[in-house]
Amino acid sequence: MSDSNDQFSINRREIFKAGLAGALTSSGSLLAGTSNQEIFGKAKSCIFLWLGGGASQIDTFDPKRVGDLKKQPGSAYKSIETALTGIQLCEYLPRTARLMERCVLIRTLNHRVIDEHGIATNIVHTGHPTSETVVYPSIGSIVAHQLGAGSDHVPAYVLIGYPNNSRGPGFLGSRAGYVYLTDTKAGPAGLSTPMGLHADRKQRRDMLLNRMQTTGLAGQKGETALADYVTVARESQRLAGEDFGKIFHLETESVALRASYGGEFGQRCLLARRLVESGVRFVEVSHNLNFINGTGWDTHNDGQLRQHVLIQELDNAIAGLIEDLERRGQLDSTLIALGTEFGRPAEFDSGGGRGHQSTAFSVIMAGGGLRTGQVVGRTDELSKKILEEPVSVPDYHSTILAAMGISSRIELKAGDRPVPITEGGQAIRKLFI
């Protein structure tokens, strides 16, 4: 699905809107490419783990002194040491802590848009503020558009979670869109045989439809629109067939392996591994297990009470994924990247939970051939202010793209209009050299 060069004009110009770049920074010239030479990683695919609601960095990846859940601000949990000397994580991330040499910890991701879920989710997915003249594509759609699927049997971009506009292809068009599923057992909407439809009925349907496709208008001279539709319909039938369908049969994996991934979110991550292994370029996995605490990662009020269960799920899923990919020799070719719309402040609300904070929050990356075992950025004593190495959302996008061999200097085309692939983002250089 990648396009020929005439659709892109690589390295032609660097345009970005000053005001917008302002809204999306702070970009750190210290860490991002001061040299003009772009450096690329070797990842072939990306698993993007989305912590919807705004994961609290101070309770996970950027722990500080412990607060009292009331007046005294601070982390909600104790910290533990990690495989990296002097670097700590919260106590509910023990497995990830042991694997920190395989990870990159970014503690200074930030944006300056208002702390509202909708718009922040949009920014973190697209890397651009909204505009009325174009609708920007998501990072998943950009990757799908640039690289296409790695095999004929799978789509390029799969979403395990709810469809939304921020995850869509925007001006890139539906071919860069996702297929989605909300239930690992049911398979993706539109590309799986409905549950409960017996094989003989499926066969009868296909037989009847096949006949109608050939006897109807589609067979007549000049009816290219209908003929095209039939061609794609057959491609769709093939996609919905055995080869793709069997990826969803998690039960073929060993019990021990499945257990190593943990709960429902872990199982989604296992599915993500099976998808990328089969050629899917980009899998976004949503960690929206709101039946655990009601709020998911949006831990206002009593959402905080069972946040540690979410963190444990996340820990098992990340660790399970890293270990599994490493065992299979696929860790270098698979980038794991975390995303969330913002972080949360050190202070507690009246219900013992936390509000929103976009000025500094944390994500981790793993694998993808990056120089792992590094920490990017440092925040103040309550994880509020950035002291060193700020990373903007466009920088983060550039880093993901660079890891996958995609230049940040590419211009996409929205009709006639050139649109930079990121809003002036620069990959975090020390992760590549």
Next chain:
Amino acid sequence: MLNLLNSGVRCSIYSLFISGLILKAALGMEPQSVTVPKKVSVRIFERLPEKWDEVTPNRGADEIYETPLMGFAGIPKKYNSQGAIIDRSAPFLMLSKFERAYPKGDYDLILRSRAKSILRIDGKKIAETKSITNNAGGHEEFPPLAIPSDKRLKAPETNSQERLIRWTSDGNRHEFELASVIGDKKTRPETGELAVYLIPKSINLSDTMPVMVGPEGAPAVVMTDSGWNKFRVNHEDQLTAIETQKRQIAYRSEDAYWQNRHAMARKLVGESLKDFANLTPAKLDRLIQGAFPSRKLAPLADDSSFVRRVYLDVVGQVPSPQEQLLFFNDPASDRRRKLISRLLDDPRRADAWMGYWQDLLAENPGILKPTLNNTGPFRYFLREAIGDNLPMDRMVTQLIRMEGSVLGGSAAGFSMASQNDSPMAAKAHIIAKAFLASELKCARCHDAPKHPYDQSDLFELAAMLAGKPVDVPKSSSVVIAPGARVPAISISLEPGDKILPRWSLSEISSEELPANVLPPNPSTRERMASLLTWAGNRRFAKVMVNRVWAVRTGRPFVDPIDDWDVKTQIRFPEALEALAADFMRNGYDLKRLDQLILNSHYYQALVVPDDSQDSLLGPARRRISAEQLIDSLFAIAGKTFDCEELCLDPEGRRPASEFINLGHPRYAWEMISPSNERDRPALGLPAATQITDLMQAFGWRSSRQDPLTIREEAVTPLQPGLLATGLVHTRIARLSDQSRFTEIALSSKSVEELADLTIRRVLSRSATAQEIVEAKDLFSAEFNDRIPEQSKLVELTPRSHRHRVSWSNHLRPLATEIQIEAEAAVRAGDPPTALLTNRFREAYEDWVWALLNCPDFLFLP
């Protein structure tokens, strides 16, 4: 589902009469045939104090109307003197009254209300409910489910209040009065299920169900889920009728002005375009033929193809078998013309236009806390203006005025652009593109390199819309990174520049207007509207004519349709001139324009798939639109959408600024994406999503941030994929008790009849010999034994017997569980009927499924 008679006219007769026997036993009377029933009178008093003293205001009511029953599922919209929807001052009081003599005996009265209501008999308070409480948090616990002991009955909505009152009738007439407080500063003005029901206690009948109260002769509405749903649909139709009447009266205030405008236009066009007087479809065809003397008009498509094509085009769905019959019953010489007239008067005509206008004007309401360049839901303004057949110049003027309620559905909703730093620049871009085919998109940030527009042109129009100077925002510029190549564009404005209102498109239309074109005391918006729509600006008429022609034939006169300042291709220029002249001469009447086009030979000709290769002239092969697909599918199956109310706060406990309520959709254009970027399972609308997923695959946009004329036409695997495994599998081809196909299967006397009725229903033509053979292969063995000896209707648990998730409770873990269950139910689909054997049913379902998935179904004939 759509509650339409065969003729397409909305039916307002209650279909839910409980059996005569029950009614007679319960109420001691014969069910009366509905002649002219007495009514419940309703009065609305606005400007109620926040703390109401329970006294009816001693002043005239703000609105008075009548309904047949003491039950409410909505409130009529309010309009200003020009017919624009405006907000009522909330809270307001809705006071309803009727008189009736109930037979002597004991009764239970049931009052259901989500907010403050007082029920009085003869002025004496007998029951009341509490005021509605606002909820912002989302952490509220679910109250216990109040499932009625009679499992057939509707449970009250979650967080609604129910009062049960024992009442003894002495057999005399009494006055029933219900006083309800609707809306306040923090909650939307909605009624929810607001009703009084009655059940006799003196008669020991197990089958007696509560019925809604009303005067003698009132239709019987039973307190069940389906009873309420049918009532709601009828109630909505009544409100729509009231609203239409109010708009017609409001329009009169400006009729004289518009009549004069149209007379001036007629005169102007009459002088300059004499050649095109008295345009007829035949003349139009001659002008088309004249443009290509070497090519011939393709022969007429056959009648069956014509009916399907014109139904999809004009009313947005395939014709029912009865509608096909009605057409064929007319004499062959005249039946096409008659059908076109009939369809142009069908209310569905306006529904069929909606998707196009929503795209064109970037109608983009957000379902939750709109922040992504969202507008208000001005869909309602569009639906009303098209339904009223407002002259196009007048409709565009209404749009540009942007008056009324921003979130309540008026054209003011067009003025909104959340998180956009120059909303009026965005609107100027949309208006110029839609009505002048002028592309000012690039001019937002720099002088357009390929178009004759500078940045100032756009911002001057923006200032006209703003009615004052506008600042060029920071983001509306291009900044060149240090060391980067300087782009080949020029930038004439600096961020922060103040731009004054000015008509910048004087090359298209002169800045001078003759006397009386402007309304008295014009605003800059009205001035802009006049400059744009006045007949001196022929481009407006041509752009509109070209749009309609392109929609109807798939082959525009001028291409690109919405960008005429680049190199365009023009076909049939004289036909375009003639149609535009006729349009201006006849009061910018969209229906008349449509009538000319639809009656032309060109429109009715066989499709010419490849225009460049063929020696024939005719319309293009067109794929069915997302809206046509959905509306046709449900009409074919005879099912209703039956999806969730399109609102994430169905309890009505938040203001419209955070949650709009788009109600219970009947047509595809009414849908909205539940997308809210929050990724919370509890905020899903699974049944609605199954519909919008399919729509999205077929080109409908879940977010309309920018204006669009031609939707994406690419074929993707998700189109056939979702059609095969989504809605069609779970509902449309599923033979449930409610399916029309079940009805066909039960009533057909032979396989031939079954095949023919099915093909007519799906493909709008009779079955071919080959199709009958195919059907015989499939069904002959099963057909005679298809009805099992013992069978009954499937019993369903009423939806009201489950908790309803709303914003107030969506952060409870239970909310997620409820929603995951609901998703699974949607995936499972409608329960199959037990009136047919499984073997037969499955074979028939598979055949129907294949017909609905075949490409012939998806393309207009």
